Amino acid sequence: MSAIRRTARRADIIDAAYRCMAQHGYERSTTAQICKVAGVSSGTFFHYFPTKAAVLGAVLEDGLQRTREVFERIRDTAARDAVAALDQWREHVLDEASDENLAGFIAVLGAVPDNAEVAAALRAEAQLTREVLTELVAAGQEQGTIRTDRTPDRIGTWLGILARGVLEHAAEEGPVVRDTLGPEMTDMLIRLLRP
Amino acid sequence: MSAIRRTARRADIIDAAYRCMAQHGYERSTTAQICKVAGVSSGTFFHYFPTKAAVLGAVLEDGLQRTREVFERIRDTAARDAVAALDQWREHVLDEASDENLAGFIAVLGAVPDNAEVAAALRAEAQLTREVLTELVAAGQEQGTIRTDRTPDRIGTWLGILARGVLEHAAEEGPVVRDTLGPEMTDMLIRLLRP
Amino acid sequence: MSAIRRTARRADIIDAAYRCMAQHGYERSTTAQICKVAGVSSGTFFHYFPTKAAVLGAVLEDGLQRTREVFERIRDTAARDAVAALDQWREHVLDEASDENLAGFIAVLGAVPDNAEVAAALRAEAQLTREVLTELVAAGQEQGTIRTDRTPDRIGTWLGILARGVLEHAAEEGPVVRDTLGPEMTDMLIRLLRP
Amino acid sequence: MSAIRRTARRADIIDAAYRCMAQHGYERSTTAQICKVAGVSSGTFFHYFPTKAAVLGAVLEDGLQRTREVFERIRDTAARDAVAALDQWREHVLDEASDENLAGFIAVLGAVPDNAEVAAALRAEAQLTREVLTELVAAGQEQGTIRTDRTPDRIGTWLGILARGVLEHAAEEGPVVRDTLGPEMTDMLIRLLRP
DNA sequence: AATGAATGAGACTTCATTCAT
DNA sequence: TATGAATGAAGTCTCATTCAT
Numbered sequence: 001m002s003a004i005r006r007t008a009r010r011a012d013i014i015d016a017a018y019r020c021m022a023q024h025g026y027e028r029s030t031t032a033q034i035c036k037v038a039g040v041s042s043g044t045f046f047h048y049f050p051t052k053a054a055v056l057g058a059v060l061e062d063g064l065q066r067t068r069e070v071f072e073r074i075r076d077t078a079a080r081d082a083v084a085a086l087d088q089w090r091e092h093v094l095d096e097a098s099d100e101n102l103a104g105f106i107a108v109l110g111a112v113p114d115n116a117e118v119a120a121a122l123r124a125e126a127q128l129t130r131e132v133l134t135e136l137v138a139a140g141q142e143q144g145t146i147r148t149d150r151t152p153d154r155i156g157t158w159l160g161i162l163a164r165g166v167l168e169h170a171a172e173e174g175p176v177v178r179d180t181l182g183p184e185m186t187d188m189l190i191r192l193l194r195p
Numbered sequence: 196m197s198a199i200r201r202t203a204r205r206a207d208i209i210d211a212a213y214r215c216m217a218q219h220g221y222e223r224s225t226t227a228q229i230c231k232v233a234g235v236s237s238g239t240f241f242h243y244f245p246t247k248a249a250v251l252g253a254v255l256e257d258g259l260q261r262t263r264e265v266f267e268r269i270r271d272t273a274a275r276d277a278v279a280a281l282d283q284w285r286e287h288v289l290d291e292a293s294d295e296n297l298a299g300f301i302a303v304l305g306a307v308p309d310n311a312e313v314a315a316a317l318r319a320e321a322q323l324t325r326e327v328l329t330e331l332v333a334a335g336q337e338q339g340t341i342r343t344d345r346t347p348d349r350i351g352t353w354l355g356i357l358a359r360g361v362l363e364h365a366a367e368e369g370p371v372v373r374d375t376l377g378p379e380m381t382d383m384l385i386r387l388l389r390p
Numbered sequence: 391m392s393a394i395r396r397t398a399r400r401a402d403i404i405d406a407a408y409r410c411m412a413q414h415g416y417e418r419s420t421t422a423q424i425c426k427v428a429g430v431s432s433g434t435f436f437h438y439f440p441t442k443a444a445v446l447g448a449v450l451e452d453g454l455q456r457t458r459e460v461f462e463r464i465r466d467t468a469a470r471d472a473v474a475a476l477d478q479w480r481e482h483v484l485d486e487a488s489d490e491n492l493a494g495f496i497a498v499l500g501a502v503p504d505n506a507e508v509a510a511a512l513r514a515e516a517q518l519t520r521e522v523l524t525e526l527v528a529a530g531q532e533q534g535t536i537r538t539d540r541t542p543d544r545i546g547t548w549l550g551i552l553a554r555g556v557l558e559h560a561a562e563e564g565p566v567v568r569d570t571l572g573p574e575m576t577d578m579l580i581r582l583l584r585p
Numbered sequence: 586m587s588a589i590r591r592t593a594r595r596a597d598i599i600d601a602a603y604r605c606m607a608q609h610g611y612e613r614s615t616t617a618q619i620c621k622v623a624g625v626s627s628g629t630f631f632h633y634f635p636t637k638a639a640v641l642g643a644v645l646e647d648g649l650q651r652t653r654e655v656f657e658r659i660r661d662t663a664a665r666d667a668v669a670a671l672d673q674w675r676e677h678v679l680d681e682a683s684d685e686n687l688a689g690f691i692a693v694l695g696a697v698p699d700n701a702e703v704a705a706a707l708r709a710e711a712q713l714t715r716e717v718l719t720e721l722v723a724a725g726q727e728q729g730t731i732r733t734d735r736t737p738d739r740i741g742t743w744l745g746i747l748a749r750g751v752l753e754h755a756a757e758e759g760p761v762v763r764d765t766l767g768p769e770m771t772d773m774l775i776r777l778l779r780p
Numbered sequence: 781a782a783t784g785a786a787t788g789a790g791a792c793t794t795c796a797t798t799c800a801t
Numbered sequence: 802t803a804t805g806a807a808t809g810a811a812g813t814c815t816c817a818t819t820c821a822t
Contacts, residue, residue, distance in 0.1 A: 002801075002806075009806085025306025027222035031792060043808045046793065107305025110366070111220030126367070154379065157364075165360025169352075171305070172321065184349065191386045197781085204781095226817060236783045241818065396802090415696030417612035421796060431804045436797065497695025500756070501610025516757065544769065547754075555750025559742075561695070562711065574739065581776045587785075587822075594785085616813060628787045631814060783822085791815075798808075 010048050013038045014062060017055040022104035026056060026111060056108070057117035064125050071132045082140030086193070089136065090185055093163045094178055097170035106167050133159045140193070147195045155193070162188070205243050208233045209257060212250040217299035221251060221306060251303070252312035259320050266327045273327075277335030281388070284331065285380055288358045289373055292365035301366050328354045335388070342390045350388070357383070400438050403428045404452060407445040412494035416446060416501060446498070447507035454515050461522045468522075472530030476583070479526065480575055483553045484568055487560035496561050523549045530583070537585045545583070552578070595633050598623045599647060602640040607689035611641060611696060641693070642702035649710050656717045667725030671778070674721065675770055678748045679763055682755035691756050718744045725778070732780045740778070747773070 016038035020029040031052050035045050049055045070092050078085035096102050112118050133156035140146030146155070166185070170176040211233035215224035226247050230240050244250045265287050273280035291297050307313050328351035335341030341350070361380070365371040406428035410419035421442050425435050439445045460482050468475035486492050502508050523546035530536030536545070556575070560566045601623035605614035616637050620630050634640045655677050663670035681687050697703050718741035725731030731740070751770070755761040 002804095006806075025222070027220070028306065028308075030790085032790095041808050042793080043795085043810095044806075047806065047808095050793095052792070110302025110305040111223065150379070154375075158379065158383065161360035161364045162357070163360070164363040165356035165358070168359040168363060169356045180349075184345070184353065188353065188387060192383060201781085225815085227815095237785095237818080238783050238820085239781080242781070245818095247817065399802095415612070417610070418696065420794085432797080432806095433799085433804045434802080437802070440797095442796065500692025500695040501613065503613075540769070544765075548769065548773065551750035551754045552747070553750070554753040555746035555748070558749040558753060559746045570739075574735070574743065578743065578777060582773060587783095591785075615811085617811095626787050627814080628789095628816085629785075632785065632787090635814090637813070785819105785821090787817105787819075789816100792813090794812080795810095796808105798806105800806090801804085 009040065009044070010058075013040060013045060013048055013055060014058050018059045018062075018105065019101055021056065021059070021108045022101040026108045026113060051115075053113045053115035053118060056113070057115060057121060059105075060118060060121035060125070064121055064128070067125060067128060071128060075132055075135060078136045078139045082136055082143050083145050085136050086140070086189060087186075089133075089159075090182075090189065093166055094176065094182055094185070097166050097176040097181070098178060100175050103167060103171040103175065106171050129160055129163075130156060133157075137193075144195070146193045158192070204235065204239070205253075208235060208240060208243055208250060209253050213254045213257075213300065214296055216251065216254070216303045217296040221303045221308065246310075248308045248310035248313055251308070252310060252316055254300075255313060255316035255320070259316055259323070262320060262323060266323060270327055270330060273331040273334045277331055277338050278340050280331050281335070281384060282381075284328075284354075285377075285384065288361055289371065289377055289380070292361050292371040292376070293373060295370050298362060298366040298370060301362050324355055324358075325351060328352075332388075339390070341388045353387070399430065399434070400448075403430060403435060403438055403445060404448050408449045408452075408495065409491055411446065411449070411498045412491040416498045416503065441505075443503045443505035443508055446503070447505065447511060449495075450508060450511035450515070454511055454518070457515060457518060461518060465522055465525060468526045468529045472526055472533050473535050475526050476530070476579060477576075479523075479549075480572075480579065483556055484566065484572055484575070487556050487566040487571070488568060490565050493557060493561040493565060496557050519550055519553075520546060523547075527583075534585070536583045548582070594625065594629070595643075598625060598630060598633055598640060599643050603644045603647075603690065604686055606641065606644070606693045607686040611693045611698065636700075638698045638700035638703060641698070642700060642706060644690075645703060645706035645710070649706055649713070652710060652713060656713060660717055660720060663721040663724040667721055667728050668730050670721050671725070671774060672771075674718075674744075675767070675774065678751055679761065679767055679770070682751050682761040682766070683763060685760050688752060688755040688760065691752050714745055714748075715741060718742075722778075729780065731778045743777070 013034065017029070017034045020034050020037055023029075024033075031042060031045055034052075034055070035042050038045070045055075049058065070088075074085045074088050074092070077088055109122065112122065130153075134152045137146055137152040137155045137159070141148045141152060166176070166181070208229065211229045212224065215229050215232055218224075219228075226237060226240055229250070230237050233240070244253065265283075269280050269283050269287070272283055304317065307317065325348075329347045332341055332350045332354070333347040336343045336347060361371070361376070403424065407419065407424045410424050410427055413419075414423075421432060421435055424445070425432050428435070439448065464475050464478050464482070467478055499512065502512065520543075524542045527536055527542040527545045527549070531538045531542060556566070556571070598619065602614065602619045605619050605622055608614075609618075616627060616630055619637075619640070620627050623630070630640075634643065659670050659673050659677070662673055694707065697707065715738075719737045722731055722740045722744070723737040726733045726737060751761070751766070
């Protein structure tokens with residue numbers, strides 16, 4: 001009953017923190033500001049999270065959860081059709097790059113506070129990405145649709161580098177123009193990966 | 196004589212700020228810490244720079260200066276041989292990615308303070324990069340060594356994206372292994388750009 | 391029925407507050423902590439007591455009640471045999487000094503909050519002690535077992551000083567070793583009070 | 586030059602903290618209040634002391650220093666004449682009990698913050714007291730002026746208990762009336778210690 | 781030119797207390 | 802009667818910046 005409200009409040013705060021930090025970075029987002037955006041008092045804020053860093057941790061946890069879902073689907077697809085999975089992944093990257101908040105939020109991750117929870121979430125996200133991309137490439141190699149002159153791990157790494165570049169680009173230049181960047185990215189991937 | 200000392204002091208502070216910010220980000224680098232590393236008092240610090248943001252501005256200005264020099268050479272080469280210029284550029288990117296401090300410093304740029312000088316330096320750097328890369332691609336197209344099915348501007352943009360990806364990768368995973376990444380990058384560029 | 395439960399709850403809270411404050415002092419015992427120890431919610435806490443200071447008041451009231459009972463017995467004895475009464479009092483002081491919680495609780499009384507109820511309880515306790523001790527000494531003087539070269543009031547004061555010293559000593563050094571301190575205290579009292 | 590001013594400032598803050606804490610206890614003395622009394626800004630406060638607990642530490646350190654000086658003299662005297670030394674000690678205890686601030690300050694010591702410096706100072710003071718009193722008693726026993734049916738350590742402990750009682754008494758009842766308490770205390774000591 | 785003591789705004793966080801359920 | 806989410810005043814501490822020496 002009130003568990004619903006409790007969850008909603010928590011989500012409100014996480015969302016507010018996400019937006020604030022995406023806009024101003026972690027340090028320049030004050031708890032007061034986050035409270036205002038979330039529409040709660042400072043007391044409520046600290047009723048839900050013990051520290052400011054903990055909210056960042058929760059934001060990352062949330063993101064990690066969403067990433068997991070997306071990557072689960074990509075993984076499934078890859079087993080049957082690596083090229084289709086690659087396209088799903090490309091869409092995912094463009095989705096992220098188009099999300100104005102998320103693009104800005106990347107900046108935060110450069111200057112993270114010393115916090116175990118935060119560090120753990122970041123590590124988990126990085127490893128998950130690396131794992132899935134490696135798997136995807138390996139599947140493509142077996143299916144004969146991806147070049148085999150480099151290990152899956154190395155090729156996966158370069159896909160990761162590419163994604164990071166796109167995100168940073170979006171963060172800098174403002175939300176990405178999908179109609180332009182999308183086809184170009186497809187073209188790039190074909191050139192990069194074909195046997 | 197005293198002008199020399201003056202310049203040296205200034206350089207010390209800029210260098211200290213650069214190292215501190217590369218390690219802890221802008222906000223978490225306190226002026227006190229920068230002073231300590233530079234071996235000057237806070238009074239001296241504010242004698243040379245009106246605000247903390249101003250030192251960041253100077254750091255960026257310095258970087259911009261170095262970038263200008265490198266790009267000048269690349270520009271010259273490109274006019275004769277775009278492929279050679281591309282290789283110079285690739286070396287430059289790897290140099291940056293191998294510089295532990297610089298890799299960390301990238302993080303700073305995500306959460307910059309509201310400061311005209313800083314913003315200007317960042318804009319100048321971005322534009323310079325874009326200009327040179329576009330020029331380089333255009334030259335390659337004329338020399339018949341780079342694909343012509345996309346505009347120089349768009350291809351240049353993707354080179355920029357790639358560079359950003361490599362830098363972020365280095366910032367995250369620690370200084371880059373040149374021997375691995377270098378050849379791979381050459382390979383990527385060939386696949387990406389060949390007609 | 392519900393009056394019994396009501397009383398029990400109240401007693402739980404008082405007891406929890408007593409233990410918390412004995413361990414950490416008044417200010418550092420938070421209502422949240424007391425609630426946890428008592429096994430009630432903050433709502434319940436403030437249902438029974440209007441303020442945190444009020445619980446301290448209740449704790450003191452309780453202590454005063456117990457002191458009253460002990461001193462009533464001592465008073466009765468004193469009328470017949472002041473030396474026996476003195477021995478009862480000595481036992482009482484050692485009892486208190488042996489009670490780990492009580493010894494610690496003394497500390498609280500040094501930094502009491504501005505609260506009428508609390509102040510009243512403290513004053514009452516002090517006056518009761520002074521009254522009974524004075525009476526005891528007076529009885530001893532009449533019975534010829536206590537020196538008469540000083541007024542009962544002054545001698546009583548010194549007994550009080552001695553008791554305070556023992557309690558503080560216990561609070562500092564941990565619970566008192568009865569077998570050592572007991573006989574020594576008897577010896578002291580004899581030397582101090584004999585005619 | 587400015588070292589003098591620096592020391593003076595430091596002393597001002599220590600003194601202000603001492604007076605505030607003596608009046609309201611540690612927790613209820615806010616740094617803002619201490620700053621006001623000392624006539625400095627909060628910035629200056631934290632320029633001299635890293636935390637509020639550290640000022641308490643400094644206050645205790647100061648007290649310990651003064652105690653050392655007094656006890657040094659008492660020690661010297663004891664070697665020649667334990668009775669005279671005892672009288673010096675009695676004067677010292679009465680001095681403390683007459684100092685309105687010091688008497689109140691004792692209260693603070695009941696609820697000390699968790700702080701290494703503070704704990705160390707308290708331990709040092711306690712041990713010093715115990716050492717000197719034991720030494721004094723031992724000297725008296727050798728000189729034949731103090732009873733020998735108990736060990737110096739135990740008798741010293743009781744002297745300590747007595748002193749604590751007097752201090753607490755003063756803290757509670759307001760500054761002590763020397764003319765009354767002084768002779769009484771002499772009398773007590775004679776009765777307690779004579780062979 | 782150089783120092784570092786002094787400042788005070790503002791950040792994060794705690795906690796007694798209220799109130800809707 | 803009981804709960805615990807919500808509140809916001811107030812506390813400690815940080816840090817960029819100023820200024821007297």
